[in-house]
Amino acid sequence: MTGTWIAVLATAGGCYALKLAGLTVPRRLLGNARMRRFAELVPVALLAALIAVQAATSGQSLVLDPARLAGLAAAVLALALRAPFLLVIVVAAGTAAGLRALGVA
Amino acid sequence: MADQPEQEAGPASPGSPLASPPPISSPKAGQPPAGSRPARAPQAGPSPAGPSPARPVRDGLVLGLAVGTSGLAFGAAAVGSGLSAWQACALSLLAYTGASQFALAAAVASGGGLIAGTAGAILLGSRNALYGLRLADLLGVRGGKRLLAAHGVTDETTAVALAQPGAAAAAAGFRATFASLYLTWNICTLAGALGAGRLGSPQSLGLDVVGPAAFLALIWPRLRAGRTERGVGLLGAAIAVGATPLLPAGMPVILAASAALAGTFAPPGHESA
Numbered sequence: 001m002t003g004t005w006i007a008v009l010a011t012a013g014g015c016y017a018l019k020l021a022g023l024t025v026p027r028r029l030l031g032n033a034r035m036r037r038f039a040e041l042v043p044v045a046l047l048a049a050l051i052a053v054q055a056a057t058s059g060q061s062l063v064l065d066p067a068r069l070a071g072l073a074a075a076v077l078a079l080a081l082r083a084p085f086l087l088v089i090v091v092a093a094g095t096a097a098g099l100r101a102l103g104v105a
Numbered sequence: 106m107a108d109q110p111e112q113e114a115g116p117a118s119p120g121s122p123l124a125s126p127p128p129i130s131s132p133k134a135g136q137p138p139a140g141s142r143p144a145r146a147p148q149a150g151p152s153p154a155g156p157s158p159a160r161p162v163r164d165g166l167v168l169g170l171a172v173g174t175s176g177l178a179f180g181a182a183a184v185g186s187g188l189s190a191w192q193a194c195a196l197s198l199l200a201y202t203g204a205s206q207f208a209l210a211a212a213v214a215s216g217g218g219l220i221a222g223t224a225g226a227i228l229l230g231s232r233n234a235l236y237g238l239r240l241a242d243l244l245g246v247r248g249g250k251r252l253l254a255a256h257g258v259t260d261e262t263t264a265v266a267l268a269q270p271g272a273a274a275a276a277a278g279f280r281a282t283f284a285s286l287y288l289t290w291n292i293c294t295l296a297g298a299l300g301a302g303r304l305g306s307p308q309s310l311g312l313d314v315v316g317p318a319a320f321l322a323l324i325w326p327r328l329r330a331g332r333t334e335r336g337v338g339l340l341g342a343a344i345a346v347g348a349t350p351l352l353p354a355g356m357p358v359i360l361a362a363s364a365a366l367a368g369t370f371a372p373p374g375h376e377s378a
Binding site: 003004005006007008009010011012013014015016018019020021022023024025027030034035037038039040041042043044045046047048049050051052053054055056057059060061062067068071072075076079085086088089092093094095096097098100101 | 163164167168171187188192195196199200201202205206209212213219220222223226227230231232233234235236237238239240241242244246251252254255256258260263264267308309310311312313314315316317318319320321322323324325327328333334337338339340341342343344345346349350352353354357358359361362363364365366368369
């Protein structure tokens with residue numbers, strides 16, 4: 001049990017240190033044009049990866065969950081129609097929930 | 106967390122704040138800065154298209170509430186893995202980063218080495234360091250505020266902050282998302298650890314789709330803004346999905362950061378409308 005507590009607190013400390021490290025990176029490092037471009041593009045790469053992983057995987061396997069995919073497709077449609085943010089997520093969640101309630105997916 | 110009240114007075118925009126391209130995608134982004142401090146036009150004065158801070162705050166509050174419910178799944182998974190309810194809550198309060206928390210719970214459940222499990226969980230937190238590179242400039246926090254803001258660096262706060270058209274709106278969105286998500290995530294962790302997950306699944310409400318749909322909505326303007334952004338997004342998604350069967354959970358997303366590295370070598374100025 002003590003070992004588990006040490007693991008819990010070490011994980012917490014390590015995760016916090018990483019978050020703080022990113023925020024405290026010296027400004028002159030970000031003054032470099034390529035470094036700035038990397039910092040701009042990294043959230044796009046990571047968030048796009050998260051979207052894909054949350055949409056199409058479960059654990060270490062690729063899954064096709066029709067309700068999840070339909071919800072995401074509805075979000076894409078709403079975005080293409082320039083719907084505001086909250087409407088996009090309501091439409092996405094509502095589509096997935098509706099399909100599951102109907103037992104379709 | 107950024108004290109730049111001069112932008113708070115921007116007129117309310119009828120359109121979505123997400124519809125305006127983020128300041129950083131200007132063609133100047135690839136040029137070297139003029140001085141020791143990078144010159145950033147959007148911070149020079151109030152943006153005429155700047156929305157009222159009410160919208161990023163509202164969006165952040167709702168996103169935090171919806172995504173925070175996945176704390177139920179974490180609480181249940183943690184206790185199922187052999188962590189105590191206290192340990193599950195300590196992780197949500199102090200580590201406060203979902204991927205690392207799930208990874209540590211899985212390591213405890215496997216009964217394998219806790220040192221390796223801890224190292225793996227911390228490694229998964231490295232994407233927050235990468236977010237910080239961008240947020241440091243955007244939030245402009247110092248001292249104690251920086252120590253507090255650091256705890257709030259997650260996928261959700263980053264996505265909301267980066268989707269805003271100005272630094273003040275970005276800071277307001279960051280704060281609102283952090284507060285809402287932190288409270289919801291921790292309350293739901295406790296509830297999940299105590300067995301509330303059996304009452305009903307957030308999936309039946311479609312809440313598992315909220316995260317990806319929200320992230321998509323938040324990076325949408327950036328994907329529209331430039332060919333390089335679209336390429337980086339597609340490459341990142343492909344890397345992550347392709348690596349999923351091969352790597353432990355969480356690692357494929359980190360590997361996808363290499364897509365951003367590739368994007369830095371794309372010629373600047375390839376922006377399309």
